[in-house]
Amino acid sequence: MAGILDLCDSIVSDVDALFLFSPSSSYYEKAGDIDDIDLVVVANENDVDAGTFVELPLQFRDVRERIRFGVEGALDKGHVEDGDAIATAVPLFEDEIDTISRTRADESQHTGIYDLFVKSRADAAVIRNIFELAIELGKKGQKGEPVGALFVVGDAGNVMNKSRPLSYNPFEKSHVHVGDPIVNVMLKEFSRLDGAFIISDSGKIVSAYRYLEPSAEGVDIPKGLGARHMAAGAITRDTNAISIALSESDGMVRAFKGGELILELDPEAY
């Protein structure tokens, strides 16, 4: 009679690599004893001193997104090759790894989730900060009044050229950066204002209150999203910026790059 391990066999048989998501040291050590398999650790920090490591900028709640990030990162860094079969060990319900799944490194399924953080003009840390801010703003907003916001990150000179002020710029003479505790308070305060925030590659807040006027030609964003999201998508095609929009109407955080929607997060899940 077949045991449950026989069912698991089809998940893990003949895989080229095993991806461990945020493993404990003991889990990592145990996995190290497995023969003939490449180990890749995907985590916020390399606590286990893994030789092969992909850094997670956010602890994506959607496990598929977390796995996609790890796989696209590993492909980019050459840890796996197109077509490789991969087993993934992930903490899904608990903090400890409790789920094993199987996927394939597939260049044709490329979503750009890794490139969004790592191959953008702006520093990955700046992009992460803006994500966290948008998520926080989205959560708070849902309790009181919903707020919308738009952050355009990187390539600020070009973005400024493709936009115009709606009102005076409260950041005109300041040298504040995202990540400064005071800035988060300011950004949250100003997010009630119209228009977009413009942020430099290194995280300097260049302007608030910008009305974006990019060419929307060739921009392919899902139908039903309005002017904020069209502008958010279009500016990333017209410049080398990425953008992060918080929707006032559905509460979602969306990231755009190269004129495309790359990632959609529900702040309530964080």
Ligand SMILES: Nc1ncnc2c1ncn2[C@@H]1O[C@H](COP(=O)(O)OP(=O)(O)OP(=O)(O)O)[C@@H](O)[C@H]1O
């Ligand atoms: N081109 C633009 N540049 C900067 N901000 C914009 C632009 N277009 C719209 N916005 C901002 O987006 C706000 C909401 O506009 P709209 O409802 O059309 O967008 P939306 O995509 O439906 O966003 P939401 O989901 O938040 O409603 C506007 O009040 C304005 O502040």
Ligand SMILES: [Mn+2]
């Ligand atoms: Mn709207």
